[in-house]
Amino acid sequence: MIITQTPFRISFVGGGTDLEAYYKTNYGAVVSTAINKSIYITINKRFDDTIRLSYSKTEIVDHVDDLQHDIAKACLKMTGVERGVEITSIADVPAGTGLGSSSSFTVGLLNALYTYIGEQKSAQELAELACRVEIDILKHPIGKQDQFAAAYGGMNYFRFNSDGSVEREKIQITDVMKREMNRKLMMFYTGIKRSADGILKKQSQDTASKLDILNYMRDQAGTLKTILNQEGFNDKFAEILHQGWQKKKSITNGISNGNIDEIYQQALEAGASGGKILGAGGGGFLLLYCDEAKQPAVRNAVGLRELDFRIAERGSRVVYFA
The missing domain is CATH 3.30.70.890 (GHMP kinase, C-terminal domain)
Structure with a gap:
C-alpha cells in the first residue's frame, strides 16, 4: 500500500495571471503558500483485475476507460496502471472551496501512481505532469499555479512564462x-x-x-x-x-x-x-x-x-x- 499526502494552497496575489490566455501575452506571476490541510491518496493492489476508485462516490469497473472520474482516468492511463488497483482519496477540506483541491488531487494521485510503478518524480515533474493532465488532456479552463503549489509546498513566487514554462522562487520566511x-x-x-x-x-x-x-x-x-x-x-x-x-x-x-x-x-x-x-x-x-x-x-x-x-x-x- 502507498499513501501520499499533498497540501492545499492559499494564493495571496496574482491569481488569474497563471491562465494561458494571459501569460502568453507576456508573463504571469503568483505568490502563494501551502497550508497544513491536505488530501491523502491511497493505492493498493487489488485481488482481481478490476479498478475500485473511492472519492465522494465509489466506482468499481473492469477497465480504466469505464471510469467516470476524468482526472483519475487520465492519470491511470498516463502511468499505464489500467487494472487491478484500489484507490481512495480523503481530504481535510471539501472540493470547490478555493484551495486548489482538484490540482492537489491530481498531483497526489500521480505521485502515488508513479511510486506504485517504481518511478520517482521531482516536484517540478509532478507539477508539469499534473498540468498536462488537467489542461492539455482534459482541457479544463484552469491555470498552472495550483499544481506547482501542491507539488512544491512552502511559500513561493511562481512565474509563468509566455512559452508555457514555470519558474519557482522560494520565499524564505523566518x-x-x-x-x-x-x-x-x-x-x-x-x-x-x-x-x-x-x-x-x-x-x-x-x-x-x-x-x-x-x-x-x-x-x-x-x-x-x-x-x-x-x-x-x-x-x-x-x-x-x-x-x-x-x-x-x-x-x-x-x-x-x-x-x-x-x-x-x-x-x-x-x-x-x-x-x-x-x-x-x-x-x-x-x-x-x-x-x-x-x-x-x-x-x-x-x-x-x-x-x-x-x-x-x-x-x-x-x-x-x-
Missing part, C-alpha cells in the same frame, strides 16, 4: 514571520461550494479587455515577494490583499456577489485590515489579515465557520509505503 502569519491570517468558510471552471473560462475570454487589471495583479506578486524578502510580514501585506481583491472583482461577473461583499465589509468594519476570497471567486473561503486583539470582534461580525490553519513547508510526499 520562524518569526511564520508565527506572525499563523496568528494574523484568518480563514472563514462562506458556505458556498462552486466549480471554478465557469468563472475561469469567462475570465480567459475577457482577458484581452482586462489586461491593465491583470498586469496590476501580476505586478503585485513581484511587490509582495520583495516586501516579504526584505521587510518581512507587516501591514503592507493586508493592503496588498485588499487592493488585489478590489481589482480582481472587476475582471468578470461571478468572482464576487452582494453576499460576499457584505461579509467582507463587515469584517473590515470589525477590525480586519484586508483580505480576499480564495481561488477563482464566487464562494469558498474568505482570507483575512487581522491583528489578534480584533479577531474576536471579526469572528462575531462575520458569523461564519472558521478554519484553523498553518503555513506548511512540505509539498506532495509519500507518507506510507509497504
